[in-house]
Amino acid sequence: MKSKSLIDRIWELFASVRLAIVIFALISLTSIIGTIIEQRAESAKNIQVLSKLFGENHAQGLYNVFEKLGFMDMYHSWWFIVLLVLFSVNIVICSLDRLPRIWRLVKEPIGPLSEETLKKFPIKREITLKGKPDKVKDAVTDAIKNAGFSFTESKEDGGYQFFYQKGNYSRLGVYVTHFSILVIFLGAIIGVLFGFKGHLSLPEGSVSDVAYSDRSNEPRPLGFKIKCDNFDVEFYGKSDMPKEYKSWLTIIKDGREVFKKSIEVNDPLTYNGITFYQSNYGLISERLGRGILILRLVSSDGKSSDISLRLGDTFEIPGTSFSGKIIDFSPALSIDEGGHAFTYSGQMNNPAVFIDFSESGKHKYSGWILKRYPDTWQLPEGYRVEFLDYWGVEYTGLQVRKDPGVWIVYLGCITISIGLFITFFMSHRKIWVRIAEEKNNTKVLVGATTNKNRGALERKIDRIISLLGKKQEGDK
DSSP: OOOOOHHHHHHHHHTOHHHHHHHHHHHHHHHHHHHHSOTTOOHHHHHHHHHHHHOHHHHHHHHHHHHHHTGGGGGGSHHHHHHHHHHHHHHHHHHHHHHHHHHHHHHOOOOOOOHHHHHTSSEEEEEEEESOHHHHHHHHHHHHHHTTOOOEEEEETTEEEEEEEEOGGGGGHHHHHHHHHHHHHHHHHHHHHHOEEEEEEEETTOEEEEEEETTTOOEEEEEEEEEEEEEEEEESTTSSSEEEEEEEEEEEETTEEEEEEEEETTBOEEETTEEEEEEEEEEOGGGGGGOEEEEEEEOTTSOEEEEEEOTTOEEEOTTSSEEEEEEEEESBEEEOTTSOEEEOOSSSSBOEEEEEEEETTEEEEEEEEETTOGGGGBOTTSOEEEEEEEETSEEEEEEEEEOTTHHHHHHHHHHHHHHHHHHHHOOOEEEEEEEEEETTEEEEEEEEEESSOHHHHHHHHHHHHHHHHHHHHHHO
């Protein structure tokens, strides 16, 4: 026996379904670990997760092992990409190795078969009808059509044969699925090699032309500028739990504003292949005393005006001699049991401004006006001072992602859906109906094959036999 060459052995190895199962199991197992361990996160977070799963005594040691193996950023690791490449090669070689045989089945023409051959089929039915073949031919063809089959007719000695084939190309559904898996892998690898994931903390009113890589924190040029026009948080009722936070962003290209969009969680902005997701937010403490206070002043007769002020500025109610001076600001105001005001949080959870009010130059009273409590806006004289915003002291936290392979992945997902539909819901069906004279009667023999969903085809064959049986009963 001639010994196999190295190439033949490698081909056989990669043509093995067992190898496909092993590689797929490794990808699945490592992906599970990569899901449990937060990717590119601070070490303390993952050590805490490992402590809950394996105990504090083993957490640090396991973390060190996983870090050396690249599990802290496994989707960018060389070995994970190698697994994807090996799985792709395995799929290609498995497909090529089996394609010639499948292609012969697809292209094999259908024609008349002998009675002996039909009787060997897994699906076969027989019925004897009174009369010769020419007399029962119309009844047989009507029954075949009624069961939903078109057919080709062939004249034989002593009878006829009708045959039908449908869905021969459905055998290629598995290859469509294999191709789509390769497309998805290609898109994922392109995203890993040529895309990036980053972050950007952008203060209100600020502009940036870079984002910062999650892996190295190095600046990555965007190719345009992005500006945060405004940021706002909505809370649940009177609690400090954020219900929704939103950023108003502007894209600037070549010195011109080319695109504007307000974003929130699950509603990002995408421009030039780069997507900005609303991720987090925060207060810029060093800007706290330099923000712009936006108030709406309403006189007792309904006249109103919006003004922008800073700490220390004064204003006047429209059409009156009633004025106010901005004295202080708190991002999160609360009052203790002794009636003393204090700031309880470093976030803008309950912003409040302290205003000293005067009329005709004479001091009248002072007090806090709270943004989230409109009842504090109403003054005794019937005037209103509405606290709209304190702008320029918060930043919006953006998650930045560029993935040039994402559309390839989407194409692969659409293709795999088509391939799976063909593979599981379409079948290659072949049917032969032979009618031949037998002792002055006609013997009807039906033979059929299918590569899947045999039960449905058998029900159609049984319908043909049932219709012929009823026809014979009616002719009596």
